[in-house]
Amino acid sequence: MITVQEAETLILSHRPSSGTELVELDQSNGRTLAQSVIADRDFPPFNRVAMDGIAIEFKDFNNGQRSFPIGGIQAAGSPQLSNNPEQCLEVMTGACLPENTDTVIRYEDLSIENNVASLLIEKIKPGQNIHKQATDRKKGEVILTNDTLIRPAEIGILATVGITRPEVYKLPSVTVISTGDELVDIEQTPLPHQIRKSNVHTLVALLKSLGIEATTLHLTDSKTEIRTTLETVLNNTDVLMLSGAVSKGKFDFLPEILEELGVVKHFHKVQQRPGKPFWFGTTSSCTVFAFPGNPVSTYCCAIRYFKPWLENCLHLNPTSDSARLTEEVKFDKPLTYFLQVKTSIENGQLLAQPVPGKGSGDLANLTRANAFLEIDKETNLAKKDSLHRLWWF
Amino acid sequence: MITVQEAETLILSHRPSSGTELVELDQSNGRTLAQSVIADRDFPPFNRVAMDGIAIEFKDFNNGQRSFPIGGIQAAGSPQLSNNPEQCLEVMTGACLPENTDTVIRYEDLSIENNVASLLIEKIKPGQNIHKQATDRKKGEVILTNDTLIRPAEIGILATVGITRPEVYKLPSVTVISTGDELVDIEQTPLPHQIRKSNVHTLVALLKSLGIEATTLHLTDSKTEIRTTLETVLNNTDVLMLSGAVSKGKFDFLPEILEELGVVKHFHKVQQRPGKPFWFGTTSSCTVFAFPGNPVSTYCCAIRYFKPWLENCLHLNPTSDSARLTEEVKFDKPLTYFLQVKTSIENGQLLAQPVPGKGSGDLANLTRANAFLEIDKETNLAKKDSLHRLWWF
CATH class of the missing domain: 3.90.105.10 (Molybdopterin biosynthesis moea protein, domain 2)
Structure with a gap:
């Protein structure tokens, strides 16, 4: 293991x-x-007016001029105008700066009467209120x-x-297969010994949130049916995601059949809870994630293994954050423990509050949590305030 | 303001x-x-076998019995069987526990020969490896x-x-309208004084990530066109989102026309940078967000105001986290400053690294950040390690 x-x-x-x-x-x-x-x-592609107001030549201001006859309006989206000496042009945000101007004064700092703009302030800076051409990025630059x-x-x-x-x-194509004779479709009323399918819907929703529209199938616990179906599916999907039939049961045929069909097994069973019987293999064209069938196990394995795998395939760096436990947690099995937690941020600290639930069958508990906290298998007693890797749902 | x-x-x-x-x-x-x-x-709906193995009556074990003739197999999805006295039934994970059994022993703890299962361990607990009916939730309970x-x-x-x-x-219907004569469609080559539309695409993508397929429109800077179009749109959309034409420019007709059309103005201008000229109003059927047209202003207002508004309408609690500044930031205007930051989590601490960019026109800088940090208008000097509200993109 x-x-x-x-x-x-x-x-x-x-x-x-x-x-x-x-x-x-x-x-x-x-x-x-x-x-x-x-x-x-260039970004911006021209000297771009950054405030509504007037554009002048700074040297006129410097020479003592405080009132400027308005020669016209430079609107955004209009070809560049040219300013006459000792005049100004009204300029609008987003317009290109008129020729023969180098400074913009906001309407807030002006009074305008009889088509003459007079400054209400005594201090301006040359080049102000202009978003200069190529300030942000230059033409030809990788952006x-x-x-x-x-x-x-x-x-x-x-x-x-x-x-x-x-x-x-491209996103990979994914086929999600549920297994188990106890499962019926959600529109059916289960007999006393049956339950409705849920994992397949959880996985489809997770995949959809990752941009993937999955295909779904169900297999009964029949060796012949499983073999025939998988043989076809393996050749027609980039990812095969299975839920159930990978443990020690009499009808857990998947590992055996997958290997018979030429899927190279990379591992079966991981030192973890939940999700110990997880099976992983590949063919030249298909990656096979065979998750244990308990709902929490399936979900935990999908979050902890499939999601980072997908990110890696899509050239994104799979990352995990670390969070601080809000209380002591005891888990003395020699297994990595994926604890269900509810996170919060307090004073800039990412905190993880345990909401452990009642085992890997307790699907309802997942609705109280929003992440798994990964407590290392060497840690039998995880202390309050200790840091652990966190995997968001 | x-x-x-x-x-x-x-x-x-x-x-x-x-x-x-x-x-x-x-x-x-x-x-x-x-x-x-x-x-x-009930969750689970029956006493559910939680491990592959055998089911026995604990009293037989208690009476010293260590070997159990196997009477049959209780498969998942099969109607409940009944165990014979002093025998066992093989049971599969997910099956219902057979009648006349109360304890499950894993295959790992058994040897099976000639159809008799013998225990390899000396200690078992009554009721072990069973996910008891109604443990997680009871029938009739709100889940x-x-x-x-x-x-x-x-x-x-x-x-x-x-x-x-x-x-x-229901999600509201949203119409996104860009304004400005300087804007051309993305498939066009802009003239020197023109730029391609970008805000409308940014907003449409943001809305899509929130589950909303927006309708888009463009308005030129013509008062008549704006009035005619808005009159129709206001009656046909739950949310009208505008970008541009709300400041002091000669062609910033929006606030005036919106009020003429009966939109009740709740405010125009907010003490903030970027996004000061933000205008907000409502009719009986439409909520109008008129954002300033600079790309960073538009995006910041959408993240800071529209997103929480939407969450609130959808009965979700809008929340914001707080993060710690990694370095001192000076901003001495009497405005709330939405600083672009790149967040990371280190030792469980949510950190915000400033990536300030070159103003509200610097769209390219947004790609370096992943959140806005809200630095209060009373704070002229935000110290290293100080905590501020954070708004994720």
């Missing part, structure tokens, strides 16, 4: 590429750029690097440089 | 309801429950309250109780 760290390393070492694709800009939020983005113009996560701000940049369809890394 | 706190209070006091709707379970992630959810059965944010774990719960279409609060 391997450790959590060994499992993590093995999983992250498998990093298949799904290639890249072009997507519509307005659909690209949350994706990773697979191109670098160059400034097609977004390859492997950047696209958020709304990056979408603004992509729009500015005219990229209507950015190149991004 | 009002303060940030006054603006926040005014905005949050307007809380129109868009009503509720039923959505498909697999589409409900990120929405807010508008119903409470009752357990339709999800009204106003719960639906995440993947909640979707698992909704599936378990058979809710295929949860009732959730």
Whole structure:
């Protein structure tokens, strides 16, 4: 049985590429750029008026001039005008600075009468209230690097440089399969010994939040059915995510069948609770995450292993934060313990309040938590205020 | 000019309801429950076997019996079997515990030969390895309250109780309008005095991440066009989000036209940087956020005011965290300063590293940050390690 760290390393070492694709800009939020983005113009592309008011030549002010006849209006979106000597032009935020001007004075600092603007202040700085051309970025400069996560701000940049369809890394296709004869569809009324499917819906929702529309299937505990279905699925999906049938039960056929079908097993079982029977393997085209079927186990493994794996495949750095325990926690098994916690930030401190629940079958408890705290297997008694890695749901 | 706190209070006091709707379970992630959810059965619904192994009666063990003839297999998903006296049944995780048994022993602690299971251990506890009926929740108990944010774990719960279409609060319809004659579409090559639209794309992406598919429009700086378009839009959208034309410019017609069209102004201008000219108003059916047009101003106002307003409308508690400054920041204007920062968590501390950028026109700088730190207007010198409210992008 391997450790959590060994499992993590093995999983992250498998990093298949799904290639890249072009997507519509307005659909690209949350994706990773697979191109670098160059400034097609200076940022800003011209000396940009940054305040509504008038534009003058500073030397006129310096020569003692305090009143300026208004020669016209330089609107945003209009071609650049030219100012006459010892006059001014009204200028609007976003306009290009008129020729023969170098300083902008805000309306707040002016009185305007009979088309003459007079200063109400005695101190101005040459070049003030101008967002100078190329101050932020220069034409030709890389403004977004390859492997950047696209958020709304990056979408603004992509729009500015005219990229209507950015190149991004493709998301893998994922098939989620539930197993177990005790499971019925959610619209059905279960018999006394049955329960409704839940893991598959939890996983589909998690995948959707990561941008992936998963395909779903259900397998009964029949060896023939499992083998036939998996053989097809393995050739048609980038990721196969299974829930259940990986432990020691008489009908836990998955590990055996997956190996028969040529999936290379990288590990089976991890020194952890929940999720000990987790099985992981790959073919040349498919990565197989076979999670234990208890709801908390499935969810914990998906958060702790699948999500960082996906981020790694998408060229994002998988990171985990660390949080401080609000009370002592005892767990004396030689296993890494993924404790359910509710986090909060108090005085800038990220705190983790244990909400342990009643074991890996206690799905309802997950709704009280928002993260798993990873308590190392060497730690039998995690002290109040001790720091541990945190995995947000 | 009002303060940030006054603006926040005014905005949050307007809380129109868009009503509720039923959505498909697999589409409900990120929405807010508008119903409470009752357990339709006990959680778990039967005494559930929690380990693969055998089920026995503890009194037999207590009487010294250590070997048990196997009477059959209780599979998950099969109707409950009954155990014969002094025998055992093999039981699978997820199965219901057979009648006349009360204790489960794992395969790991057994040897099985000639259909007889013999114990390899000397100590067992009555009732072990059973997830007892109703341990987690009782039938009839409220398991999800009204106003719960639906995440993947909640979707698992909704599936378990058979809710295929949860009732959730409707999202408001939003129309995003950009203004300004200097703006051209992203597929166009701008003339020297023009720039491409970016704010509208940033806002659409932000709204999409909040679950809202926005409608977009562009208005040129023509009073007639603005009035005609806004008149129609105001009657057809729950939220009108504008960017630009709210300052002191000659073509900043929006505040005037909005009031002419019967929008009640709640404030114009907030003591803040960026985003001072922010205008906010309402009609009986529409909430109007008119943001200043500089990209950083627009984005900051959307994050600081619109997002909490939306959360409040959706019955979620808008919260902000607080983070610790990593270095001293000077800002001596009598304005609240929204500083762009890059956050990190170190030793459980949420830290905010200033990445101030070059003003409200410096869109590119937003890509270096991931939050705004709100430095109060009374604070001219924010010290290293001081705590401030944080607004994640």
